[in-house]
Amino acid sequence: MLQPQQPITGNGPNASRGVGLSTHAGMHPLNSVHPSSLHRPDGIDPAGLEATENGHDNRRDIGDILHQIMTITDQSLDEAQAKKHALNCHRMKPALFSVLCEIKEKTGLSMRNVQEEEPPDPQLVRLDNMLLAEGVAGPEKGGGAAAAVSAATSSGGMSPDSSLEHSDYKSKLSQIRNIYHTELEKYEQACSEFTTHVMNLLREQSRTRPVSPREIERMVAIIHRKFSSIQTQLKQSTCEAVMILRSRFLDARRKRRNFSKQATEVLNEYFYSHLSNPYPSEEAKEELAKQCSITVSQVSNWFGNKRIRYKKNIGKYQEEANLYAMKTALGATQSEDSPHTPNSTGSGSFSLSGSADCFLGVPPMNGDQPPYHMGAQVSAAQSLDTQSRFSERLYSGRESRLKEEVGEGM
DNA sequence: TTGGATGATTGTTC
């Protein structure tokens, strides 16, 4: 700890320079030192030293005093107290004290400079940025929750109970924020208390050993560094908690939820009424999405699944097809009576009065069959006929569909 | 508890 001081002992390389002490006005006579205070652990009689008067002996005296200072901790408490008292009274003490302060200051400065050159910890910067972005650190804004919500909704849209999940997320994030700030406050308080304690100790020690203000500063910096590593851990665990919460929130949103009965009905009605061409346009998808309170991509998913599953097992869907054919036909009949209510799904940009597309007016693939009107009585055979056409088209791929679309447009 | 139904995801094709 005091290694840099060693060279100023009589045996060290600085002995010849004497760090200016050899010419110090107050250092020459050592006669005032009580013999007991100069008792040497190595057994050399200090009395012999007192007898000498030249500069060389003075340097040896300084060496002896310093040696005593250095070895004071090796002695018993009573002995050390006695020596401490004697040294405090020694007339050379102020001179030695100032020199030691000077040397320690130099050491302290060099160490402090090294610390100041250290770049900010990138990990800490990342953690700080993340906590700020999530709204845990910095001013409370709910931005993190909003960000998570927007991230979650950008891909799928909000489900009816999404607001409930959102508020749940926000409350949990708020909990994390509170815990973080409480812990941070605790750490700051502990750091402050410990710093004050250490500073008091150093001030106390400065009475008996050279403790410069810079050394105290350095010690404070060390304490702060140690506590900041604890803070880093706190920030890290907070970030982890936020990440877990966020992933759980997003996972929960990914959970499958069956569409409402009404939504399924609307989609099925469109599907079966457009069985010859169950590919809703973008506008139709949007309209369906609006009616069903789902997203356009969910509509696309639904139609994708429906087409595949229908194609795979037409027989199974026969009953359902008949049911919706019936409904459609009924809707068509009603539309004749009341033109303002064209279909059971209500008004929309896509026309289910054209439900005719399905069983009433299917544009024939080969164009040799004119559209014919059916009443409410739809036979299974007839619906099966339409279904088989769709199946044909499905199996024959998009090419035929495109052909048909071109044909329809002509 | 189980198996079918169903919404979502992923890889492939055109």
Added chain:
DNA sequence: GAACAATCATCCAA
């Protein structure tokens, strides 16, 4: 980029 096909994961009625 849209649709298909396979698959996964979850829901839900029996």
